[in-house]
Amino acid sequence: MLLATAAVTAGLVASAAPAQAATTVVFSTGHIDLVDIAYEAGALEIGVHDEDNDVEYATDGVAIVVKRQAKITVPNDPAFSFLGTPGVSKVWVLPEIQNTNLVWPGIAAEEIEAGAFAGDQLTLNVQSVSGPGQLAIYTENAVGQPVVLADSGNGLPDALTLTAGDHMHANWAFDAAGTYCVTFRATGTLADGQQVTSEPTTLRILVKA
Template sequence: MRKPLRLLLGSGILAAALLGTAVPAQAAGTVVLSAGHVDVVDLAYEDGVLEIGVHDETVEPDVEREVDDVIFLVRNAAKTTVPDDPSFGFLGATGKPVWILPEIQNEELIWPGIATEEIENGVFTADTVTLKFEKVTGSGRFAIFTENAVGSPNVLVDSGDGLPDALPLTTGTHQHTSWAFQKAGVYLIKVRATAKLAATGQTVTSEPAVYKFVVQP
């Protein structure tokens, strides 16, 4: 069952995260993840159901978690500034603060992955599942992007130019991208996955999942 934001606020978990004070590792069934390798979006197809979960590799052994049970903490170590390069304008004005969980691992931060490794090839048409970012509620813009060998960005999701944004994913794979937040605060990111069954042509759609990110000042 999805935990209403007011209950999380009332528990003090989000407030503690925002203020940078001690955050309980687990409280009222909620886990706060702040560093290490996490497949933030972990897609699976089981018993005819397309599912969205979280694969937490910050613990040993690694565990699967429900999206509703996790708060992702973006530490202030993620704070940087927007480069003096027009191609990064989707992050904001040059020199302004931006918080980035980078696609190249920084051990102080969450290393966000997107995984379809649990979905076998041949299940979906063209071995593709589409992750749709439907809504972002928060303090500022949110974006997902990658950078090529010379540092030029490829923008995959940008709440600043309107949503939904659709991100096609190849089944049986795992990838890392940069997740960027324009301002400190709380972000709720609603996603849903869809795919077409190769055998029947039927479209299957997951239940929506709402991710909770807390970005420290």
């Protein structure tokens, strides 16, 4: 995974967060793998992949913006109570199904070659979330019921199992506006039995009020 030097360019910068450093790329739309896992030179690493332009970035050179348009009312269904009070509470959601006005968040292990890891399995740990509220990552099944993958509201770390070659999408829901720092770590057991673990990687996400 080649991580590009982060540079603000007209094609990449959204009118997002105020006072961003000149070396930060800011995304408020587009197909962005917020977690992109690779295994190179004997090490697991996590970056951010701009799918639309096929550019890789180090997480510390990126800021993700959740626009005001992402704010919704929690569905009026008790199954969604992990997000707040159904039918009452507000949350900001980067959606599993693409909305071209928002970031479409992906989680990818496409760069992991088949056979490199035992059973082709990896674990992505959501280690910590700091910010003004909670983060929940979840999918919805065929009948619209949530499947929670990670929820800082009931304690972390949470672990997601990925398969080599995977590319998945999920809803990323935040229950308050402000700046979040989300820390991830990837682990896996190589085909020869050796366990490898990435360095902890922190992604910055700005939720607009």
